Amino acid sequence: MNGSNVEINWEAARTANLQNWDDRVPLHEAAYGLDAFDDPNHLSDVVSDDLPVLDRFATGGSLSGLDLCHLQCHIGTDTISLARAGARVTGVDFSEPALRAAAALAERTGVAATWVHTDVLDARNAVSGDFDVVYTSIGTICWLKDLDRWAAQIVALLRPGGTFFIRDGHPALLALDEDAEGFATRYSYFGDGRAQQWDDESTYAGDGTVAHSRTYEWPHPLSEILGALLRAGLRLVHFDEGRTLPWRFSPRMVEVPRGYAWPEAERNLIPCTFTIVARKD
């Protein structure tokens, strides 16, 4: 059954996930609206949502002139948007086709960027230099088993005084049954080391299908996410919860500007996203 908890080692799960992400690249290149990036002022919806908070906590009040490392950059739409907001960007991903697509989009749009092929959990060894900002957003830590190792990469990539930003699906939302008529829990909120196994030929953008349909995800409660960042030595400077999401988690969600949300009358019942900003002292 989709979302059931299984015992699988990290390498096997990671290989399945990588094959699935590689397959999604051409589908997302067709469905992400890349032509819009020909307009030099165009920003992705994700970065448009994140930018006010990023600017507020970035040294100097904007990304202008800052070195930014984007973890799990996928096909580069958010990375290019961060460059357009003024940052010198490095995008990191474990999918070579995703990075090729990102590099092609950067070249086509005349945006300077560095692309690094590595597992995010090995990012410190693979990426040169250090950064004022480490950024990751929307569809990120569910693909990782070990958040302590993830947080260690972030701290090691940041300069003293540097800022870490993450916005992602709220773990309370991700515990809900996406197909239920109302709100009902279905998946684990707390993890127990096992992975959730999914079989799904579709992806969240476009109508195409993938050849490698099996994936593995790990649930991470807020306590685990915050705990990993704090244990690694970061200081929490901002925490927020949002009522909208860039992907349609449930068929009951309705379209809103830059994404989806529960019907108006239910919008205050449960958060859709969390945002954390943390600093390296």
Ligand SMILES: C[S@@+](CC[C@H](N)C(=O)[O-])C[C@H]1O[C@@H](n2cnc3c(N)ncnc32)[C@H](O)[C@@H]1O
């Ligand atoms: C949902 S996408 C990133 C979201 C981004 N907001 C977007 O839509 O472009 C997730 C990305 O994580 C990458 N990824 C998954 N597991 C990874 C890992 N262990 N190391 C590095 N990248 C990984 C995938 O290749 C994919 O590009």
